[in-house]
Amino acid sequence: MERISSFCVDHNALQPGIYLSREDTTPSGDVISTYDIRMRAPNHDPVMSITSAHSIEHLGATFLRNHADWSKKTIYFWPMWCRTGMYVLFSWEPSGEEVVKIIQEMYAWVAELDESYPIPGATAAECGNYLDHSLSQAKNDAKKFLEIIKDKNTLDEYKYL
Numbered sequence: 001m002e003r004i005s006s007f008c009v010d011h012n013a014l015q016p017g018i019y020l021s022r023e024d025t026t027p028s029g030d031v032i033s034t035y036d037i038r039m040r041a042p043n044h045d046p047v048m049s050i051t052s053a054h055s056i057e058h059l060g061a062t063f064l065r066n067h068a069d070w071s072k073k074t075i076y077f078w079p080m081w082c083r084t085g086m087y088v089l090f091s092w093e094p095s096g097e098e099v100v101k102i103i104q105e106m107y108a109w110v111a112e113l114d115e116s117y118p119i120p121g122a123t124a125a126e127c128g129n130y131l132d133h134s135l136s137q138a139k140n141d142a143k144k145f146l147e148i149i150k151d152k153n154t155l156d157e158y159k160y161l
């Protein structure tokens, strides 16, 4: 089997940031853009807790799917299971500046949520592991990442192996 392209990125050189991972064209001609939202330096920083990544998934997906401009363009948002970040898929080729801006907006929203905000979809009927959530951990992780990305206006670039 060939090594897939995302494994060719030098993870030891990877710093927290926002990266374009793939651009794929579907058979019907639509472009799907995949971004790595790298919240921790791989193999260096402590990883996120599963609980935090799970809550960021519920919160971020809800934010994007309710966003006036981005709801129709968002395909999916979910955690990397190395627990160093999240992925997001958009259904066209946004500019790097647009992507950085919406991700800053999303993390700022999570970071600033009131402690009493109910995590969306966190009931037994709505989620496969509904007790495994923590708003405070999600808010802390969002704050940490926002500190890193708050002054960025372009995507970061990969170093390849």
Ligand SMILES: [Zn+2]
Binding pocket: 054, 058, 126, 127, 128, 129, 130
């Ligand atoms: Zn869930």
